Amino acid sequence: MSYDVAVIGGGPGGYVAAIRAAQLGGKVLLVEKESLGGVCLNRGCIPTKTLLKSAEKWEDLQRCAEFGLQAGEVGFDFSSIVARKDKVVAGLRAGIEQLVKSNAITVLHGTAVLTGAGSLAVSTASGTETYETGKVIVATGSAPSSIPVPGRELAAVLTSDNLLELTEVPKSLLVIGAGVVGLEFAFIMKAFGCEVTIVEMLPTILPMVDSDIVKRIGPVLRKQGIKTVAGAKVTAIEEAAGGVTVKVSTAKGDQEFAVEKVLVAAGRRPVTEELGLAEAGVFYDRTGINVNERMETNIPGIYAIGDVTGQSMLAHAASAAGIVAAENAMGLNSVMDYRAIPSCIFTTPEIAMVGLTEAEASNQGLSYTIGRFNFAANGKAVTMGEPDGLVKIIAAAETGKVLGMHILGPHASDLIMEGALAIQNGLTARDIAHTVHPHPTLSETVMESAHGTFGEIIHQVKMKPR
Ligand code: NAI
Numbered sequence: 001m002s003y004d005v006a007v008i009g010g011g012p013g014g015y016v017a018a019i020r021a022a023q024l025g026g027k028v029l030l031v032e033k034e035s036l037g038g039v040c041l042n043r044g045c046i047p048t049k050t051l052l053k054s055a056e057k058w059e060d061l062q063r064c065a066e067f068g069l070q071a072g073e074v075g076f077d078f079s080s081i082v083a084r085k086d087k088v089v090a091g092l093r094a095g096i097e098q099l100v101k102s103n104a105i106t107v108l109h110g111t112a113v114l115t116g117a118g119s120l121a122v123s124t125a126s127g128t129e130t131y132e133t134g135k136v137i138v139a140t141g142s143a144p145s146s147i148p149v150p151g152r153e154l155a156a157v158l159t160s161d162n163l164l165e166l167t168e169v170p171k172s173l174l175v176i177g178a179g180v181v182g183l184e185f186a187f188i189m190k191a192f193g194c195e196v197t198i199v200e201m202l203p204t205i206l207p208m209v210d211s212d213i214v215k216r217i218g219p220v221l222r223k224q225g226i227k228t229v230a231g232a233k234v235t236a237i238e239e240a241a242g243g244v245t246v247k248v249s250t251a252k253g254d255q256e257f258a259v260e261k262v263l264v265a266a267g268r269r270p271v272t273e274e275l276g277l278a279e280a281g282v283f284y285d286r287t288g289i290n291v292n293e294r295m296e297t298n299i300p301g302i303y304a305i306g307d308v309t310g311q312s313m314l315a316h317a318a319s320a321a322g323i324v325a326a327e328n329a330m331g332l333n334s335v336m337d338y339r340a341i342p343s344c345i346f347t348t349p350e351i352a353m354v355g356l357t358e359a360e361a362s363n364q365g366l367s368y369t370i371g372r373f374n375f376a377a378n379g380k381a382v383t384m385g386e387p388d389g390l391v392k393i394i395a396a397a398e399t400g401k402v403l404g405m406h407i408l409g410p411h412a413s414d415l416i417m418e419g420a421l422a423i424q425n426g427l428t429a430r431d432i433a434h435t436v437h438p439h440p441t442l443s444e445t446v447m448e449s450a451h452g453t454f455g456e457i458i459h460q461v462k463m464k465p466r
Helices: 013-025 040-044 045-061 078-104 180-191 211-223 315-329 359-364 378-384 417-424 431-432 444-452
Strands: 003-010 028-032 106-114 118-125 127-138 142-144 171-178 194-200 228-231 234-241 241-251 253-259 263-264 267-270 302-304 341-345 350-355 368-374 390-396 401-408
Touching: 003 013, 003 040, 003 106, 003 315, 013 028, 013 078, 013 127, 013 315, 013 444, 028 228, 028 263, 040 045, 040 078, 045 078, 045 444, 078 302, 106 263, 127 315, 171 180, 171 253, 180 194, 180 211, 180 341, 211 253, 211 302, 211 350, 211 359, 211 390, 211 401, 234 253, 241 263, 302 315, 359 368, 359 390, 359 401, 378 444, 390 431, 390 444, 401 417, 401 444
Parallel strands: 003 028, 003 127, 028 106, 127 302, 171 194, 171 263, 194 228
Antiparallel strands: 106 118, 118 127, 142 267, 234 241, 241 253, 341 350, 350 401, 368 390, 390 401
């Protein structure tokens, strides 16, 4: 059997690549060993956001009186919350199956191995078959990284995959790694009454986030009752009554934490094993498969996209790269541009960023100006009872072009798109500031912050002249 394009992996990179190749007239094979939708839909973005929505509604219920509302006895049933999560995931998965089918893509539920530049062996429940394929797109994603700590194999030590399967809220959780996964789960579990401590190896939490945002998330974490210990190395995890003891070493001395469960959220690694990459001559290492800007590997006709390339491990980056790879596989000439990939962390309030952090702009020797605007001065945020956070814009001093946008605040993940659009299209902070934004909306914070890059914020109380 022969196909124009075979895609290995049906996550947000792979299934999008398959659809794009089919749109361009290709006969497409999509091989997936588990469920379509990949980690994003089945064990990542969607299940966590479903749990988060329940957590937010639960927190809203507890704040009823603040909004002049009275409710009777309120409570939650975690197993029903988990059941809703599973239903949402199943519904969206059915949607993807439908999408793929409607594009006449052949889906095989099995494991694919490269057997040369133009062929694949696919093992399914009914045996192994070889398929001739003009082009191959590898989209096998990533898996949680392990940590070199004794006791990591204990049953109480979980990855994000296992944590999503819990049907009861643990009494206490220690999260190893204050990155995206660590923070998102910390907020969810804390909202449902779990005592959460986050331990981070580096000197600050969220090391990849702009320092102004990190400074402002600290008090938010404290208000929520989430403890953080930065600059801390986990040295051992030992079995104990009711859970485990986690031993941690810090500059100030050693500490021990007795907890019911541990979540290892110390990054993810590309899934490159058992794919026949080495035999096919494809260059890769532990950071992922090497690709050029056309998402093609060193072997012509073999492409790789998404987490398996180790570049920007985000679902939307994988989808964008999938479109680029599919177009190239079908004879077009597309390039992937990573300059303006927004990144969001679904804490409460949310964090979102795009482009350069201030530290990156400074390290690159760029000359820049900064605008900052607090949500506390935005009418809509105040009406919502969500005044925490700010919008920070970094603009090039000479041209005013937006270099970076960083948001901590309500709906940050939606607001960040104005920054992505600006950076992608070379727009200036004045372009944003002089575009009329509707009132009363959260988007006015972006407009005001843009004004701030050239000192013209309207809703800012002037300091008294000395
Ligand atoms: P991450 O790279 O964001 O954070 C891992 C953190 O763990 C880092 O701060 C690191 O310094 C720390 N760490 C590593 N080893 C440690 C140790 N032994 N002890 C203590 N701390 C340690 O990785 P994370 O959070 O696991 O996420 C993996 C990937 O998935 C990321 O690329 C992330 O962007 C992506 N993701 C994106 C989401 C989103 O877009 N909302 C949600 C979840 C994950």
